[in-house]
Amino acid sequence: MIAAIIGGGVIGGGWAARFLLHGWDVRVFDPDPEAQRKIGEVLDNARRSLPGLADVPMPAEGTLSYHDTIEETVAGAAWIQESVPERLDIKHQVFATVQAACDPAAVIGSSTSGFRPSELRQGAVREGQIIVAHPFNPVYLLPLVELVGGPADDAALIARASEIMRGIGMYPLHIRREIEAHIADRLLEVVWREALWLVKDGIATTEEIDNAIRYGFGLRWAQMGLFETYRIAGGEAGMKHFLAQFGPTLALPWCKLTDVPEYDDDLVDLIAGQSDAQSGAWTIRELERIRDANLVAMMRALKQQDWGAGALLKAHDLRLRDAGGAGEAAPADGIAEDGPVLTLSQTVPLDWLDYNGHMNESRYLEAFASATDRFMELIGCDAEYIAAGGSYFTVESHLRHLDEAHAGDVITIHTRLLAGEGRKMHLFHTMRAGEREVATGEHFLLHVNLETRRPSDPGPQVAEALARIAAAQGGLSRPEGAGRAVGQRP
Structure with missing residues (x-):
């Protein structure tokens, strides 16, 4: 999918980052000779912050390109976003050029903070193609986008625009009647x-x-x-x-x-x-990074509560996972490989850093806990199973910190099942940032009856899944570091 960005200022650059980091190819037109530098700096901030809102793999980043003409920029684009100065005469000129060259089925969104669609559409050859799509800065983090059409618009256009916006993690608020400055402003x-x-x-x-x-x-x-x-x-x-x-x-x-x-x-x-x-x-770029870190921390806190903007993030994680994000592990009955199981792939978020500028030790444990939760899902110990009264409790953990992980690093965790007979489950997680091994986590768990809070045998489907994984991994050598004690010499 291609998104065309007309105007690469603060808002246009934010749109470019939002689309690009959700896997869209992005074309940019902006006559400003500094446009590539400015958008590059916005992208640096976005790459540092946006992926950290997700707890599942983000899509592979799209391709960014800059073009000398509007016609070249919009050719073949499914979404065209206008973010030029707030002057109707300029916007009308842009829309005329865009509509002469774009796909008639493309959505043309305007970032205008105040103009009504009826004003934007004056002189347009296809009035119903132009809508207001008003975002909030920083566009790559804040999810709200106000969508405003006209009274005679095809409802399918707003529905398609809303679907595209949800696909890049935004909350489309459809304003049913046009009004100056919309709602939020x-x-x-x-x-x-x-x-x-x-x-x-x-x-x-x-x-x-x-x-x-x-x-x-x-x-x-x-x-x-x-x-x-x-x-x-x-x-x-x-x-x-x-x-x-x-x-x-x-x-x-x-x-x-x-x-x-x-x-x-x-x-x-x-x-x-x-x-x-x-x-x-502080410089403006420093203030932007401070703002982004604060927003990520607040939104991730809301995500833990499944509330407000955090509920949107959680729902977007599920959409990304359902879309088959890179590295998602299959259910246990679909595991045929004889290697460790991929149980986590995510970007290190800004609020996981400590005063030394790398990932805090508590976040390593959090990541390994998430990998354990994912492994439990894979063997059938999912929410439904737990609601029925069975689960695993962690009894003992041992972490080794081998290298640093920083904000923006994509960390992956692969999991070995060292033992899974009866009530016991012994897991060994290996965390990598790219090719670097940055940590290992060894965890011993017991299956528990949640009513009695005492150890109990797992259900047959869980026991069978563990047996299949144990058989698939049976030929692997014991991982280096398994069974080590704190302070033990190599």
């Missing part, structure tokens, strides 16, 4: 206007306003949004009580809303000076 505009007054009137500095957001309601909004947050604020009586309690405050003059301070040089200098004092110690 209208909400942001209200906060922005009030923040300008707070600075201008000397109530707060830019840093204090940012602190009010990031230490307070911003954390709540990140995982529950506005209405669900206020529902909880209503206590046991819920939203109705909240509305009854706080509704009357709407009549109070707390906010200036549409009253906007004059955007004069004094206000610009005041805000810019405070912003420099607040963040001037």
Whole structure:
């Protein structure tokens, strides 16, 4: 699949990274002579952060190319994303050139943050081909994309656009009626206007306003949004009580809303000076990397809870796994090879690093635990089996740290079954980053009856699967390092 990116600024570069790292071939048109450098820097950040959101293998990266004309860029593309400056005359010129050269079945998305589809389509030869596809920065991490069509659009177009967006890990929010600035930016505009007054009137500095957001309601909004947050604020009586309690405050003059301070040089200098004092110690690229690391950590934390943006990530992992991501192991009854079983393949995420800049020792154990969980699935000890009352408990573990793993490294774990008779399961995991062996994990587990919490024999399907794997791996020599004690000399 080919995605064409028209305009390679911050947003266009983010789109390029999102598509490219999900296996699409990406073509870019941007007359800026610095475009390749700028997009290359965005891609460096994306490669460092985006794959770490997934706990399954990402698709192989697509091919990135730069082109001298729009016509060459869009030829054969299934998705065309316009991210040029917010001027209708420029956008109309771009759409005319695009539509003269592109596949009529291609989706043309505009990254516009404010224009309505009816405005974008003025003079278009195929009006229904152009939709709003408004993302949020950084596009390669934040999943929301607002999709806006027209009243007469073929529903199949929005459905196809939504499917493509979900395929690259995004959440397509279909806005049923066009409106200036769509949904999210209208909400942001209200906060922005009030923040300008707070600075201008000397109530707060830019840093204090940012602190009010990031230490307070911003954390709540990140995982529950506005209405669900206020529902909880209503206590046991819920939203109705909240509305009854706080509704009357709407009549109070707390906010200036549409009253906007004059955007004069004094206000610009005041805000810019405070912003420099607040963040001037870091370069923009450093701030981007800090932002990305924070977003990855927060979104992965939400993923553990299967909530908010984390629930989207978890569902996207399942889509990637179902699509046959590289390195996925087959069920035990399909294992015919006589070598170790691949039980994990994923990118080291940013929040797995320690103060030395490499993977924290607790994350090695987490990765090996995930490999054990996958091995249990392969032998039939899956969620359904565990719900029926049987599982394996880890009794003993021994890890060896042999080399460093860093953010962005693709780590793989292959698993040997050293023993699997009766209630016992003895596993030996080998972790590699590329060709480098970076760690081993040896784990002894016992099958347990979850009702009695005592050791018990596994079910026949699990026992049979273990026997098949033991037979397939029976001719392998004992792995180096198996059975070692802590501090034991070579």
